[in-house]
Every structure is written in C-alpha cells, then in structure tokens.
Amino acid sequence: MYTKCVRVFPIRLLRTTPLFKKEMSSPSSSSDTEDSVVSAAKKPKFTVVDVDGWQKRWTERKIGFHQEAVHPYWEKYMDNILDNRENTNIFFPLCGKSVDIKWLSDKGHNVVGVECSAMALEEFFEEQKVEYTKETAEEVKGSLFQSKDGKIKLYCCDIYDFNKDVAGQFDVIWDRASLVAINRSDRVKYTDLLKGLMKPECCLALVTLEYDETKYAGPPHNVSEDQVMELYDKTHSVKLVETLDGLKERHKNWGISALEEKLYLIRKI
Ligand SMILES: C[S@@+](CC[C@H](N)C(=O)[O-])C[C@H]1O[C@@H](n2cnc3c(N)ncnc32)[C@H](O)[C@@H]1O
Numbered sequence: 001m002y003t004k005c006v007r008v009f010p011i012r013l014l015r016t017t018p019l020f021k022k023e024m025s026s027p028s029s030s031s032d033t034e035d036s037v038v039s040a041a042k043k044p045k046f047t048v049v050d051v052d053g054w055q056k057r058w059t060e061r062k063i064g065f066h067q068e069a070v071h072p073y074w075e076k077y078m079d080n081i082l083d084n085r086e087n088t089n090i091f092f093p094l095c096g097k098s099v100d101i102k103w104l105s106d107k108g109h110n111v112v113g114v115e116c117s118a119m120a121l122e123e124f125f126e127e128q129k130v131e132y133t134k135e136t137a138e139e140v141k142g143s144l145f146q147s148k149d150g151k152i153k154l155y156c157c158d159i160y161d162f163n164k165d166v167a168g169q170f171d172v173i174w175d176r177a178s179l180v181a182i183n184r185s186d187r188v189k190y191t192d193l194l195k196g197l198m199k200p201e202c203c204l205a206l207v208t209l210e211y212d213e214t215k216y217a218g219p220p221h222n223v224s225e226d227q228v229m230e231l232y233d234k235t236h237s238v239k240l241v242e243t244l245d246g247l248k249e250r251h252k253n254w255g256i257s258a259l260e261e262k263l264y265l266i267r268k269i
Pocket of ligand 1: 096
C-alpha cells in the first residue's frame, strides 16, 4: 500500500505546498495579504511589480541585477548550451541591457530579446557601441530596437505580448534573472510562453536564485528546485548543472544569510 501511495504522490510534491497562489497585493507594492507557501506565523509578502514599476526602477537606477561582465556560465558551459552549434538563434526573455547579448552576437549568433524598458535598450546599444535603428512594432504593441547588421533584435514590450509568430522559435533560450523577476502568480503563464518558443532541439539555460523566501519579498524571488521541476519536468528533461554561492554584500540588506545561484539545462523530452 505504501509503495502505491508514493507512486501517486511523489515525495517532492508531498513536500511542496501550493506554488502558484495568486498574489493579492497592488502592483509595485508589497503584498499585505498572507501567502500560503509557508505558515501563517511567517507571513511572506511577495512584492508584485508591473511593467510601469520596472520602468520606474530603471529611471531610479534600481538595477543592482545588471552585471558588467559576461556571465561566467557562458564561458564555462557554452558548448553544452549551444551543443557546439554555430550561428544559432538565441532568445533573451526580460533581457535588460545584458552584456551577454553583444558577446554572443560577436561570436556569430543572432539574438532576440524582450524588455519593457526603452531606457534599458537605449543604454544597451549606446554602452555596447552598436549602431541601431528603432521602429514601431505593432505586432508586440511596442517597438523594435535593431542593430544595423540585423543580428540583434530587442523588442520593447510586455513579454506577454510576444510569441513565436513575432520572431519564430529558438535554438537556445537564456533565462538569467528573468523567471526570478516575474510575479509569482505569472510563473506558469511565463513558462508556457517560453516552452512555445523552443525549437524541438532547443536548450533552455535557466539561472535561478534560492534563498529563504520567508525573509525577503522579492524580486528577485526564490525559485526552488521543486518549483523548477513543477514547471518543466512533465514535458522536459531538467538537469541541474551547477550551484554557486551567490551571496553578495547587498543581499544582506534583504535579511538573508545564504543565497545560491543554480544553472539548469532544460530540453524537450
Ligand atoms: C532582474 S532584470 C534581469 C535583466 C537581465 N535578464 C539580466 O540578466 O541583466 C528583469 C528585467 O525584466 C524587465 N521586465 C520585467 N517585467 C517585464 C515584462 N512583463 N515584460 C518585459 N520586460 C519585463 C525589467 O525591466 C528588467 O530589466
């Protein structure tokens, strides 16, 4: 009987309380309602940020997530992520002004990104010294910033207005600080969107953060291994490739004492 029970309710599901309870706070503010992820005594209040809130963060220079150097996982795992393919099409959801975009473009790859802040995209092209054009893109209810050589296309819009009809499907998706940035109640919607952008042989490189979510309201939000599995493992293979100690001085202001950064490589089964 016990064995039968375990089959029906895998241990990781038994350990996991509801993950996708809708946040009930107003945009850009901390929730004042209790989330059921942990007990009532702890009361985590997950912050909800809408597109306006993110644009404000850019104008107020609250962009501690931005990294000036190419992410070390690219140097270390490039062959695994790209499967040694050349001239691939790579998608950056919620791209900010990531320097990885230019680095990959310089290596011959085509990069498409989506970002809601026009300021971020202007800064990307100016700081990377890439000539660009800007045009209206009605298909995403926004605009398209494009390098003159056409290898970098960054759409300025809400990610939920983007889909495979806009720029096709991709060989690689690089999700760093993106799943962790979106509102917790949007995780399934966001993941379904990414799944629809994957070619059959696509590799999705997902970089998450893990910390004690009872201490900090996010974003970035804690995304546990169980949560990644919940989102992907029925339809995809999920491989945890590396775990790094990601705790920096600024994270201590969040009231946490440990933070791990994890890289998963996710492929269609
Ligand atoms: C935490 S940052 C990460 C940026 C980038 N991935 C990086 O590694 O630097 C999240 C970015 O997503 C953008 N963003 C948030 N919600 C968005 C949405 N619904 N649609 C498009 N962009 C969004 C924000 O403006 C912000 O630049």
